[in-house]
Amino acid sequence: MAALAIAGKDLRTEWRTRESLNSAVSFALVILVLFSFAFDLDREERLAISGGLLWLVYAFAGALIVNRSFAREVPNDCLEVLVTAARGWAIFLGKAFACFVLLLIVELISLPIFGLFYNIHWAGSLAALLLVIMLSTWGVTVVGAALSAITVNVRLRELMLPVLLYPLMIPLLIGAMEMTTGLLNGNAVLSDIRLLIVYDVMFTAIALYLIDFILVI
Amino acid sequence: MHAAAADAVWKYFGDYPALRGASLHVEKGTCVALIGRNGAGKTTLLRILAHLSKPSKGKVDIAGSIGYLGHGIGVYDDLSAIENLTLFGKLAGLPNAKVSAESALELVGLARVKDSLAREFSRGMRQRLAIARAFLHEPELLLLDEPFTSLDDRAVDVLQKLLSGARSRGATIIMSTHQIREAMELASDVALIERGKIVFSGARSSEMLLDPGWLYRTYGEAVQ
Amino acid sequence: MPRRTIYTLGILGTLLLLYDFYRIFLVIPIDALQGDIFRIIFVHVPAAFTAFCFYGVAVYASIAFLATKNFKWDSMAVSAVEVATMFTLVNLATGSIWGRVEWGIWWAWDARMTSQLMCFLLYLGYLLMRPAIAEPQQRGVMSAVLAIFAATDIPIVFWAIRLHNVRTQHPGPVLETGALAPVYRPPFYGDWLAFVLLATAMMLVRLHQESNRREIDSLRRELHAI
Numbered sequence: 001m002a003a004l005a006i007a008g009k010d011l012r013t014e015w016r017t018r019e020s021l022n023s024a025v026s027f028a029l030v031i032l033v034l035f036s037f038a039f040d041l042d043r044e045e046r047l048a049i050s051g052g053l054l055w056l057v058y059a060f061a062g063a064l065i066v067n068r069s070f071a072r073e074v075p076n077d078c079l080e081v082l083v084t085a086a087r088g089w090a091i092f093l094g095k096a097f098a099c100f101v102l103l104l105i106v107e108l109i110s111l112p113i114f115g116l117f118y119n120i121h122w123a124g125s126l127a128a129l130l131l132v133i134m135l136s137t138w139g140v141t142v143v144g145a146a147l148s149a150i151t152v153n154v155r156l157r158e159l160m161l162p163v164l165l166y167p168l169m170i171p172l173l174i175g176a177m178e179m180t181t182g183l184l185n186g187n188a189v190l191s192d193i194r195l196l197i198v199y200d201v202m203f204t205a206i207a208l209y210l211i212d213f214i215l216v217i
Numbered sequence: 218m219h220a221a222a223a224d225a226v227w228k229y230f231g232d233y234p235a236l237r238g239a240s241l242h243v244e245k246g247t248c249v250a251l252i253g254r255n256g257a258g259k260t261t262l263l264r265i266l267a268h269l270s271k272p273s274k275g276k277v278d279i280a281g282s283i284g285y286l287g288h289g290i291g292v293y294d295d296l297s298a299i300e301n302l303t304l305f306g307k308l309a310g311l312p313n314a315k316v317s318a319e320s321a322l323e324l325v326g327l328a329r330v331k332d333s334l335a336r337e338f339s340r341g342m343r344q345r346l347a348i349a350r351a352f353l354h355e356p357e358l359l360l361l362d363e364p365f366t367s368l369d370d371r372a373v374d375v376l377q378k379l380l381s382g383a384r385s386r387g388a389t390i391i392m393s394t395h396q397i398r399e400a401m402e403l404a405s406d407v408a409l410i411e412r413g414k415i416v417f418s419g420a421r422s423s424e425m426l427l428d429p430g431w432l433y434r435t436y437g438e439a440v441q
Numbered sequence: 442m443p444r445r446t447i448y449t450l451g452i453l454g455t456l457l458l459l460y461d462f463y464r465i466f467l468v469i470p471i472d473a474l475q476g477d478i479f480r481i482i483f484v485h486v487p488a489a490f491t492a493f494c495f496y497g498v499a500v501y502a503s504i505a506f507l508a509t510k511n512f513k514w515d516s517m518a519v520s521a522v523e524v525a526t527m528f529t530l531v532n533l534a535t536g537s538i539w540g541r542v543e544w545g546i547w548w549a550w551d552a553r554m555t556s557q558l559m560c561f562l563l564y565l566g567y568l569l570m571r572p573a574i575a576e577p578q579q580r581g582v583m584s585a586v587l588a589i590f591a592a593t594d595i596p597i598v599f600w601a602i603r604l605h606n607v608r609t610q611h612p613g614p615v616l617e618t619g620a621l622a623p624v625y626r627p628p629f630y631g632d633w634l635a636f637v638l639l640a641t642a643m644m645l646v647r648l649h650q651e652s653n654r655r656e657i658d659s660l661r662r663e664l665h666a667i
Contacts, residue, residue: 195600
C-alpha cells in the first residue's frame with residue numbers, strides 16, 4: 001500500500017541518518033535532567049507531577065520529530081513529485097505513521113531513564129500505561145504531521161510549528177497527564193480514555209479530509 | 218480522443234494572473250512542444266495538468282496515468298537509486314516494483330551504481346535517475362518541464378531514447394521548453410503560450426522546423 | 442461596504458453601550474456580596490459571548506473559502522478572528538481584574554478562564570502564522586485549515602478542562618444564564634448586543650482594509666508584469 005511504502009521510506013531514511021531520533025532523545029534527556037534541578041521534591045511530590053513531567057518531555061520531543069516529517073521532503077523538491085505519485089491521504093497516513101513509530105521509540109527510551117532519575121516505578125500497570133502512551137502519541141503525531149504539512153513552506157517553520165502545535169495538543173495532554181499520573185501512582189483507572197479516543201478520531205478524520213487542500217494549492 | 222484537456226484555465230498568484238484563460242487540447246499519442254518565454258506560464262500550466270496546483274478558474278481533464286518531470290530533481294538523497302525507484306514503483310502500483318526499477322536503471326545506464334545513495338551521484342547521474350523515475354511506470358501522459366535544460370550529453374541521449382520509446386507505445390507527451398530547435402525535432406505538435414494564453418496550437422509545420430523564430434513572429438509578440 | 446453602514450453600526454453600538462453603562466452604574470442594585478466590582482461582569486461575560494460569535498463567523502468563512510476559493514471569505518475569516526481575539530483578551534483582562542478584587546489573585550486556573558486562555562492561544566497562533574506566508578492563496582488556505590483545526594479543538598478543550606477542573610477549587614463565577622437575576626438581564630443582553638454591533642463595525646473596517654490591500658497588490662503585480 002502506498003501509505004506503508006511512504007512510511008517505510010521515512011523510517012528508512014531516518015534510520016540512515018538518525019538526525020531527528022538523536023536530537024529528540026538528547027532533548028528529552030536534557031529536559032529530564034533540567035527538571036530535576038528545577039525542583040527539590042520528596043517522593044509524594046514527585047509522584048504527583050510524574051505524569052505532567054513525562055508528557056511535557058514527550059510533547060517537546062514530539063514537536064522535533066513532526067517538524068522533520070514534511071521538512072525532509074523539501075530538498076530536491078521531493079514533495080512535488082510525491083504529490084504526483086501518491087494520493088494525499090496516503091502521503092499523510094504514511095508520514096503520520098512514521099512519526100508515530102519514531103516518537104514511540106523516543107518515548108520508550110525516555111521512560112526507563114525517567115524512572116531512574118526520579119525513582120518512579122513505571123512497570124506496575126504496564127499494559128494500561130502503554131495504551132495511554134500509544135493513543136496519546138497517535139494524537140500528537142496526527143496533529144503534528146498536519147501542521148508539518150501546513151508549515152512546510154512557511155517562514156520560520158521551526159518556530160511556527162511548536163507555537164501552533166502546543167495549544168492544539170492541550171486537551172490531549174491534559175488527558176494523558178492525568179491518566180499517566182494516576183497509573184504511576186498505582187491507580188489503574190483510565191478515566192479519560194474517551195477523551196483521547198475522541199481527540200484521535202476527530203483529528204485524524206479532519207486531517208485526512210483537509211490534507212488535499214494543504215498539499216495542492 | 219483527448220489525453221489532456223485544459224479549458225479556459227485561469228491561475229492567480231495573489232491577484233496576478235499567471236494563466237489567463239489558457240485552453241489546450243492534446244490528442245492521444247501526440248508529442249506537443251509547449252513553447253514560450255520565461256514567465257509565459259509554461260510551468261504553471263504543466264503543474265496544473267499534473268494536479269500539483271488547482272486552477273483558479275476553468276477545468277482540466279486528464280485521461281490516464283501521469284509521469285511528471287519538473288524543475289526539481291525529485292529523488293531522495295538518503296535512499297539508493299534502486300530504493301528510490303522501487304518506492305515510486307510501489308506508489309504507482311506496479312506489481313513487481315523492484316524488477317521494474319532494475320530494468321529502468323539499466324535503461325538509463327545507472328545499473329552499476331544502483332546500491333549507491335543518491336547523494337553520492339553527480340548532477341548528470343541524478344538527472345538520469347529523475348528521468349528514470351518519470352518514465353518508470355510507463356505512464357500514458359508525460360509532462361516534462363524544460364527537460365533538456367542543463368542535461369549532460371549522456372542524459373540527453375537517455376531522455377531521447379526514453380521519449381521515442383514512450384511515443385512508440387502510444388504515450389502522449391507534453392514538453393515545455395524555450396529551446397525551440399531541440400523540441401521541434403521531437404514534436405509532432407506545437408503550442409505557443411504567451412502571457413498566460415495559448416496563442417497557437419496545432420501540428421508542427423516545416424516553417425517551424427526550418428526557422429524556429431517564425432512561430433513567435435507569426436503568432437506571438439516578436440522581440441524588437 | 443459603504444462607510445455609512447460602518448458608522449451607523451459603530452454609533453449604534455456605542456450609544457447602546459453608553460446606555461447600558463448608565464444602567465449598570467446608576468440604576469441596578471449591586472450584588473450585596475460582591476460589591477461594585479460585580480459590575481465588571483457586564484463586560485466580562487458579553488465579551489466572551491461576542492468572541493464566540495465571531496469565532497463561529499471565522500470558521501464559517503474559512504470553510505466557505507476552501508469551498509469557493511473566493512478571497513472575500515479569507516478577508517472575512519481574518520477580520521473575524523482578529524475581532525474575536527480582541528474580545529477574548531477583554532474577557533481575560535476583566536476576569537483577571539475581578540479575580541484580583543474578589544479573591545486577591547490576578548489569575549486562577551479555574552475551568553472557564555483556562556478554556557478561554559486556550560482559545561486565545563489557538564487563535565493567536567492563527568494571527569501569528571498569517572504574516573509568515575507571503576503568497577495570498579497559500580496564506581488563505583493554510584489559515585482556513587488552521588481555523589478549522591482550532592474550532593475542532595475548542596469543544597474538546599472545554600471538555601477536558603471541565604473533566605479536571607484543573608488546579609484549585611476556586612469558585613467559578615456563577616454565570617449560567619438562569620442563575621442570573623432577572624433585573625440583571627437587560628443590561629447583560631444589552632451589552633452583548635452592543636459588543637456585537639461594535640465588533641461588526643470593526644470587522645467591516647478591517648474587511649474594507651483587506652480589500653484595499655488586495656487591490657494594491659494586484660495593481661503592483663500588474664505593474665511588474667508590464
